[in-house]
Amino acid sequence: MFFALIGILLGLAIGLMLPYTYNTTYSLYISVAILACLDSVFGGIKANLEDKFDTSIFISGFFGNAVLAAFLAYVGDRLGVPLYYAAIFTFGGRLFENFASIRRILLKKRKERKNKQ
Amino acid sequence: MNKTKKPNLIILIFSLLLGIFMAGQLKQNIPILAPVTLRSIQTSKNEINSVKEEIEDLKSLTFKRNEQLKILESIASGDENIINILNEELKNSKIAAGFEKVEGPGIIIKMEDNLSEGAFGQEYDLDLIHDIDVLRIINDLRGAGAEAIDINGQRVLAISEIKCGGPIIRVNGRSVGAPFYISAIGDPKLLNAAINAPNTYAYALRTIDQLNIETTVKDRIVIPGYNGRFNYLYSKPSKEGD
Numbered sequence: 001m002f003f004a005l006i007g008i009l010l011g012l013a014i015g016l017m018l019p020y021t022y023n024t025t026y027s028l029y030i031s032v033a034i035l036a037c038l039d040s041v042f043g044g045i046k047a048n049l050e051d052k053f054d055t056s057i058f059i060s061g062f063f064g065n066a067v068l069a070a071f072l073a074y075v076g077d078r079l080g081v082p083l084y085y086a087a088i089f090t091f092g093g094r095l096f097e098n099f100a101s102i103r104r105i106l107l108k109k110r111k112e113r114k115n116k117q
Numbered sequence: 118m119n120k121t122k123k124p125n126l127i128i129l130i131f132s133l134l135l136g137i138f139m140a141g142q143l144k145q146n147i148p149i150l151a152p153v154t155l156r157s158i159q160t161s162k163n164e165i166n167s168v169k170e171e172i173e174d175l176k177s178l179t180f181k182r183n184e185q186l187k188i189l190e191s192i193a194s195g196d197e198n199i200i201n202i203l204n205e206e207l208k209n210s211k212i213a214a215g216f217e218k219v220e221g222p223g224i225i226i227k228m229e230d231n232l233s234e235g236a237f238g239q240e241y242d243l244d245l246i247h248d249i250d251v252l253r254i255i256n257d258l259r260g261a262g263a264e265a266i267d268i269n270g271q272r273v274l275a276i277s278e279i280k281c282g283g284p285i286i287r288v289n290g291r292s293v294g295a296p297f298y299i300s301a302i303g304d305p306k307l308l309n310a311a312i313n314a315p316n317t318y319a320y321a322l323r324t325i326d327q328l329n330i331e332t333t334v335k336d337r338i339v340i341p342g343y344n345g346r347f348n349y350l351y352s353k354p355s356k357e358g359d
Binding site: 004005040100 | 145
């Protein structure tokens, strides 16, 4: 949990310092992809807390979901159907689910620690 | 631990990557968060086009103004005769105001009362052409882009009245009787459509009231100028604050 937070903050700092930018046209796709990545990271944290973390699943999910989300947004844009909503709903919903699981696990651990004391 | 040795490290690395992506998105400084759809692209394209057209118009306007400026400068330096130029301008102004005879392609509309025995309605009123009929047809013609209109030789200007005068109608203060010949200069196709297309006012007059309305398209129609005198009594040019 804290590793992810630290990572995101560090990444933000690095990204803001790096001089690279991309075309504004792609910002919609990238934003959907970021949502997918965020979901993957939350999923990874949850799996880690449950001791079920698998690197290959995590990495493939991280990139695969991002690419799929961006692709969906792009295809939707071409077809005139806002398909990126699908990505937003799925990943947004899962984000909250994952967060709920993480919360529960952390609270449980805390309770156990208190009981030990 | 199972397969993975340092899940925290991997999560850290990928969060780092995510943060870098997010920073890239932040740096875009997107003013509107609404996604760009094809429709919004289309509307902004249209806006750009209209602005471009406006720029073109303004450019041509500056070009014209520059030419005028050149003429005025040549007058100031004494190259051209000022009387000639003023005469030319006077002529142009007269044409624009409708005081000059003009010619061009257009249509002639003949409007005649319903002369048949079995008249429509029970009242004679419905078989006759009224001032309002003529007015509405003229309005249709103007809507179709007519540049010059006359009724039986009376030029119709912005100041012309078309009023009922019993068995006749009055145009420009003169009496005009049926049959009415309305000539209009403009795009003959458009003018013809304004009169003959279904559900126009003339169409209703022809089919329901059974008035005789005939149109002829001509390549050359001569329309006389306004032959009255006109002076503004009450209106004065209003000075715009500059």
